[in-house]
Amino acid sequence: MPIQKVTKNEIIAKALNVFSNKGYHNTSMSDLAAEVGLLKGSFYHYFISKEELMVQILESIDYELKSNVYPLAFHKQYPASKRMKLFLKGLSKVVIHKNGGCILGNTILETANLYPSFRHLLTTIMDGIVQSFANIYQELYSQEQSQILAQQTLMELEGAIMFSKLYSNPSIFQDFQKRMIQRVETDS
Amino acid sequence: MPIQKVTKNEIIAKALNVFSNKGYHNTSMSDLAAEVGLLKGSFYHYFISKEELMVQILESIDYELKSNVYPLAFHKQYPASKRMKLFLKGLSKVVIHKNGGCILGNTILETANLYPSFRHLLTTIMDGIVQSFANIYQELYSQEQSQILAQQTLMELEGAIMFSKLYSNPSIFQDFQKRMIQRVETDS
Amino acid sequence: MPIQKVTKNEIIAKALNVFSNKGYHNTSMSDLAAEVGLLKGSFYHYFISKEELMVQILESIDYELKSNVYPLAFHKQYPASKRMKLFLKGLSKVVIHKNGGCILGNTILETANLYPSFRHLLTTIMDGIVQSFANIYQELYSQEQSQILAQQTLMELEGAIMFSKLYSNPSIFQDFQKRMIQRVETDS
Amino acid sequence: MPIQKVTKNEIIAKALNVFSNKGYHNTSMSDLAAEVGLLKGSFYHYFISKEELMVQILESIDYELKSNVYPLAFHKQYPASKRMKLFLKGLSKVVIHKNGGCILGNTILETANLYPSFRHLLTTIMDGIVQSFANIYQELYSQEQSQILAQQTLMELEGAIMFSKLYSNPSIFQDFQKRMIQRVETDS
DNA sequence: TATGAATGAGCGTTCATTCAT
DNA sequence: GATGAATGAACGCTCATTCAT
Numbered sequence: 001m002p003i004q005k006v007t008k009n010e011i012i013a014k015a016l017n018v019f020s021n022k023g024y025h026n027t028s029m030s031d032l033a034a035e036v037g038l039l040k041g042s043f044y045h046y047f048i049s050k051e052e053l054m055v056q057i058l059e060s061i062d063y064e065l066k067s068n069v070y071p072l073a074f075h076k077q078y079p080a081s082k083r084m085k086l087f088l089k090g091l092s093k094v095v096i097h098k099n100g101g102c103i104l105g106n107t108i109l110e111t112a113n114l115y116p117s118f119r120h121l122l123t124t125i126m127d128g129i130v131q132s133f134a135n136i137y138q139e140l141y142s143q144e145q146s147q148i149l150a151q152q153t154l155m156e157l158e159g160a161i162m163f164s165k166l167y168s169n170p171s172i173f174q175d176f177q178k179r180m181i182q183r184v185e186t187d188s
Numbered sequence: 189m190p191i192q193k194v195t196k197n198e199i200i201a202k203a204l205n206v207f208s209n210k211g212y213h214n215t216s217m218s219d220l221a222a223e224v225g226l227l228k229g230s231f232y233h234y235f236i237s238k239e240e241l242m243v244q245i246l247e248s249i250d251y252e253l254k255s256n257v258y259p260l261a262f263h264k265q266y267p268a269s270k271r272m273k274l275f276l277k278g279l280s281k282v283v284i285h286k287n288g289g290c291i292l293g294n295t296i297l298e299t300a301n302l303y304p305s306f307r308h309l310l311t312t313i314m315d316g317i318v319q320s321f322a323n324i325y326q327e328l329y330s331q332e333q334s335q336i337l338a339q340q341t342l343m344e345l346e347g348a349i350m351f352s353k354l355y356s357n358p359s360i361f362q363d364f365q366k367r368m369i370q371r372v373e374t375d376s
Numbered sequence: 377m378p379i380q381k382v383t384k385n386e387i388i389a390k391a392l393n394v395f396s397n398k399g400y401h402n403t404s405m406s407d408l409a410a411e412v413g414l415l416k417g418s419f420y421h422y423f424i425s426k427e428e429l430m431v432q433i434l435e436s437i438d439y440e441l442k443s444n445v446y447p448l449a450f451h452k453q454y455p456a457s458k459r460m461k462l463f464l465k466g467l468s469k470v471v472i473h474k475n476g477g478c479i480l481g482n483t484i485l486e487t488a489n490l491y492p493s494f495r496h497l498l499t500t501i502m503d504g505i506v507q508s509f510a511n512i513y514q515e516l517y518s519q520e521q522s523q524i525l526a527q528q529t530l531m532e533l534e535g536a537i538m539f540s541k542l543y544s545n546p547s548i549f550q551d552f553q554k555r556m557i558q559r560v561e562t563d564s
Numbered sequence: 565m566p567i568q569k570v571t572k573n574e575i576i577a578k579a580l581n582v583f584s585n586k587g588y589h590n591t592s593m594s595d596l597a598a599e600v601g602l603l604k605g606s607f608y609h610y611f612i613s614k615e616e617l618m619v620q621i622l623e624s625i626d627y628e629l630k631s632n633v634y635p636l637a638f639h640k641q642y643p644a645s646k647r648m649k650l651f652l653k654g655l656s657k658v659v660i661h662k663n664g665g666c667i668l669g670n671t672i673l674e675t676a677n678l679y680p681s682f683r684h685l686l687t688t689i690m691d692g693i694v695q696s697f698a699n700i701y702q703e704l705y706s707q708e709q710s711q712i713l714a715q716q717t718l719m720e721l722e723g724a725i726m727f728s729k730l731y732s733n734p735s736i737f738q739d740f741q742k743r744m745i746q747r748v749e750t751d752s
Numbered sequence: 753t754a755t756g757a758a759t760g761a762g763c764g765t766t767c768a769t770t771c772a773t
Numbered sequence: 774g775a776t777g778a779a780t781g782a783a784c785g786c787t788c789a790t791t792c793a794t
Contacts, residue, residue, distance in 0.1 A: 004775090044768095105297060109289060152367075158347040159340075159345070166310055228760095229758080230757070404762080405763080418778070420766080426765095485670050485673050530723065535716075535719025548715075605790090
């Protein structure tokens with residue numbers, strides 16, 4: 001009976017971290033194998049290729065967001081500001097890695113034009129995030145306006161993470177979060 | 189004088205394009221050499237390394253922006269909206285490449301943590317852009333408010349380009365531009 | 377278990393030969409790989425770099441000499457001349473390669489100023505050889521005198537090999553050996 | 565009228581130094597050109613190849629020794645010890661370079677088996693040096709004995725330089741010189 | 753004579769991937 | 774399932790050399 005040193009999910013979680021920190025092309029299969037304590041050859045028992053690994057990482061992100069994060073934006077009894085706060089927190093936990101930035105933004109910029117298999121997943125995820133933001137905004141704005149604001153919010157989020165990375169200053173992203181929460185606060 | 193097939197500036201211009209489209213790590217010196225019609229080995233007559241080439245690309249961007257683009261934001265006799273329009277147009281010409289996105293954003297996400305020589309130039313450039321936006325906003329807002337808006341604008345710009353790239357839809361970035369121009373329009 | 381075409385020790389033995397014949401800088405990793413029937417890339421499974429390979433070669437020489445050669449100079453029941461004879465024979469077997477000369481001398485002249493990691497091993501080995509010669513001489517000479525003679529012997533040995541190589545004439549080295557044996561002969 | 569920045573002899577002198585310090589294979593034509601203040605391309609106006617340059621260096625050493633150094637060993641009115649002293653001094657000046665060792669020994673070990681054009685010159689030079697030593701010894705020894713001692717002296721000289729290099733200790737070579745002078749001293 | 757751009761082969765090294773055990 | 778040896782292409786870069794100007 002062969003021993004199993006790791007599970008696919010463990011690999012996905014660790015590989016996500018490595019990719020976030022080093023980028024797709026700058027991460028080697030050796031790096032990934034080392035991170036999970038396997039040898040390079042063993043790695044291919046779990047994922048047939050580097051590309052397939054990234055696909056499954058993105059799929060797991062999609063699943064995680066759908067299961068645990070999007071619902072935070074749809075909590076009917078919470079006010080918009082609370083939903084915004086919880087949603088941003090949940091989103092950050094899944095998708096943002098300290099110093100490494102946002103796996104989505106990183107992967108879009110580095111690979112969107114190269115791997116159609118990535119692009120489809122990335123659009124699905126980005127759409128999901130936008131719709132969640134839009135739902136929050138609809139407490140205060142028209143549907144059309146909410147849609148626009150939602151997209152802007154995600155854009156600014158990605159930009160804020162980029163700035164945080166460039167200046168090695170996490171408070172840039174924290175300020176962004178505060179701004180977004182305030183925007184939907186109705187201090188009546 | 190020996191035959192010269194290319195100039196350093198031509199190389200910088202073409203390499204900028206290739207890096208924009210393929211990313212830093214995914215671009216090989218062969219790719220770059222082929223783009224300008226040289227062999228890999230010949231390329232090293234112009235740039236001693238891939239890293240140095242990128243440094244010089246970023247320096248040339250910095251120079252170009254300082255010479256021709258930042259001034260557009262400081263035109264005293266133009267109204268804010270016109271300055272915003274001209275500035276965004278100038279900025280786009282230097283820094284954004286169709287399908288490839290923004291060389292600044294790409295390079296920040298892919299290399300900011302790896303190459304200190306890049307980071308310093310990138311912060312210089314980003315600071316310059318933010319100050320230019322801030323100057324435009326100061327026609328309508330307080331200095332403090334302008335500063336914040338300027339940074340937000342650049343963040344959203346980078347996010348907008350990311351979306352344009354992901355969805356292969358240039359109008360996302362164009363809509364962003366319109367929004368920014370409207371924001372400083374005073375319909376008097 | 378994966379197929380294994382060679383062992384590390386086989387590589388060390390063959391690489392020692394190639395380095396001896398061609399010199400450190402004039403030997404390419406392809407040369408070495410070809411010698412053991414591997415491709416260049418496969419070579420790096422055994423040694424992470426050319427420098428590390430040479431380090432391990434020198435380490436294996438040090439080990440071999442300590443295990444099997446130095447003891448020949450310390451045989452208490454043998455007379456000095458017999459010990460000299462056996463020691464020179466043992467030394468030659470480990471360190472001298474036909475036509476290629478002495479790996480120690482070659483490596484000292486070519487790399488001593490370039491690779492500190494080599495230099496340390498080379499001094500260790502040279503010291504060990506000198507001490508062995510000194511021990512032989514102590515049967516006939518004072519300790520101080522033996523020390524000087526021992527160093528001279530090793531110097532002349534390296535010079536003799538250099539001459540043998542230059543004139544493609546092995547008898548120059550053989551004559552040297554006879555001379556050294558006679559020097560410690562006490563025909564009583 | 566084209567300017568001439570350097571003379572062939574200047575190049576030979578400087579190239580000799582560089583080769584002594586870095587070795588033949590580890591010295592690039594760029595290194596040599598830089599040392600004499602030329603560009604690589606210009607270098608080929610003086611020497612058609614790296615190999616030809618080394619040939620001319622060896623030829624110039626041969627000429628220099630014949631003109632100015634060998635005669636020191638044949639001074640009829642000087643005693644052997646004085647001739648030995650002067651000869652060793654003259655030889656060192658031409659052939660030994662601080663830290664870099666002896667160009668003859670270096671070149672023999674690194675290239676003797678590769679370049680027949682080098683080998684012939686090197687044997688000529690080594691023969692010349694041996695004959696000079698032999699002439700000195702003939703004041704005290706038989707012709708046959710002198711011949712053997714002369715060859716041993718040159719061997720030990722090369723070995724002494726090797727040791728000096730390995731241990732970064734010039735006094736090893738100086739001690740060798742003293743020993744050789746004492747050997748032919750007749751304190752009558 | 754001097755230049756320096758260009759060449760094309762080769763360097764040491766790393767890569768994603770394969771596969772016999 | 775895990776190993777790690779092997780692959781072969783590609784990497785960034787350097788080499789000795791050529792040659793139009």
